[in-house]
Amino acid sequence: MSLIPSQTELTARARADLRMGVPVVLEAGGAAALVMAAETLTSERLADLRTLGQVQLAITPRRAATLKARPYSDAVARVLVPEDEGLRWVMGVADPKDDLMVPMKGPLQTRRGGDERLARTAITLAKSAMLIPAALVVDVTDGAEVAVRFGLTRVDLTDTPVDAPLSTLSEVVSARVPLDVSQAGRLHIFRPEDGGEEHYAVEIGRPDRDQPVLARLHSACFTGDILGSLKCDCGPQLRAALSAMGEAGTGVLLYLNQEGRGIGLANKMRAYSLQDQGFDTVEANHRLGFEDDERDFRIGSEILKRMGFSSVRLMTNNPAKVAMMAAQGIAVAERVPLMVGRGEHNAAYLDTKARKSGHLL
Numbered sequence: 001m002s003l004i005p006s007q008t009e010l011t012a013r014a015r016a017d018l019r020m021g022v023p024v025v026l027e028a029g030g031a032a033a034l035v036m037a038a039e040t041l042t043s044e045r046l047a048d049l050r051t052l053g054q055v056q057l058a059i060t061p062r063r064a065a066t067l068k069a070r071p072y073s074d075a076v077a078r079v080l081v082p083e084d085e086g087l088r089w090v091m092g093v094a095d096p097k098d099d100l101m102v103p104m105k106g107p108l109q110t111r112r113g114g115d116e117r118l119a120r121t122a123i124t125l126a127k128s129a130m131l132i133p134a135a136l137v138v139d140v141t142d143g144a145e146v147a148v149r150f151g152l153t154r155v156d157l158t159d160t161p162v163d164a165p166l167s168t169l170s171e172v173v174s175a176r177v178p179l180d181v182s183q184a185g186r187l188h189i190f191r192p193e194d195g196g197e198e199h200y201a202v203e204i205g206r207p208d209r210d211q212p213v214l215a216r217l218h219s220a221c222f223t224g225d226i227l228g229s230l231k232c233d234c235g236p237q238l239r240a241a242l243s244a245m246g247e248a249g250t251g252v253l254l255y256l257n258q259e260g261r262g263i264g265l266a267n268k269m270r271a272y273s274l275q276d277q278g279f280d281t282v283e284a285n286h287r288l289g290f291e292d293d294e295r296d297f298r299i300g301s302e303i304l305k306r307m308g309f310s311s312v313r314l315m316t317n318n319p320a321k322v323a324m325m326a327a328q329g330i331a332v333a334e335r336v337p338l339m340v341g342r343g344e345h346n347a348a349y350l351d352t353k354a355r356k357s358g359h360l361l
Contacts, residue, residue, distance in 0.1 A: 012195030032143030063289035094134035130264030181246030197257035236341030262294030
């Protein structure tokens with residue numbers, strides 16, 4: 001029956017529910033759990049969760065390391081929430097903003113053994129919703145009954161990998177957009193079927209599909225691209241890349257909606273706040289529970305393929321982008337350095353990217 005939501009549609013619905021503070025039910029291989037995002041939790045819903053069983057707070061191993069909590073896993077740490085602790089305690093563990101003021105959070109008791117798949121998926125959903133990567137998990141015996149009783153979205157993951165493959169991208173529309181750098185500009189809009197963010201391709205001129213195209217994978221940066229922030233080099237890189245394509249007469253700039261290296265603008269601002277406390281950009285991400293870089297560069301290669309390109313002259317300082325292109329079947333004929341935008345406000349940031357993330361700066 002086509003009117004029944006597909007697995008992809010139910011997952012998108014679950015992601016939206018978590019953003020609004022609504023619980024969801026996850027099932028896999030006979031196990032079931034009620035899940036809520038820590039960031040959108042309320043005291044009332046925490047109390048109601050406790051009526052269903054032991055509440056666990058799923059956090060990433062990165063966050064667990066900053067709290068001196070043992071994850072017993074390379075994918076998730078399941079912290080038992082004490083019965084006498086409330087919302088403030090949960091957020092103190094999930095959100096690092098007050099770590100320096102309240103350094104002692106534990107000792108934290110973490111769950112060992114058992115099926116961790118639902119807890120891992122809960123964190124994946126929180127990340128995809130651009131929330132702090134922490135979720136409350138309560139095991140239940142009958143997920144279908146709980147979902148019906150409370151009117152909740154229910155997602156059965158039995159036949160779905162925890163780390164799902166890249167969602168199918170479809171071009172929605174393209175239209176001519178004259179630009180400062182070239183009057184022969186065209187903007188292509190690509191939409192993933194999983195309800196995620198749309199991504200854009202700015203095509204300059206009419207690039208020959210049989211030759212390596214001058215290309216850049218540029219991640220959205222509201223603060224740098226729009227506001228002219230001096231904390232990063234994103235704005236200057238964007239403008240320099242478009243200018244180079246305009247001078248060459250052809251090129252493709254992929255503008256991917258993966259703000260803050262894939263963690264979203266709100267979490268990026270949380271990372272900035274931690275940087276103000278003395279942590280570098282990588283340390284800030286780790287304290288929040290993220291990896292150094294959460295972006296999925298496969299999106300860029302998929303868009304290039306759909307546009308008919310098979311090889312690029314890639315404008316980047318990041319070897320990971322070059323490696324990803326090759327792994328996804330896009331030949332990198334040349335890496336074109338993009339050395340612009342360094343200043344007093346971002347020098348330490350750029351040095352950290354070079355030292356810890358391997359950028360060629």
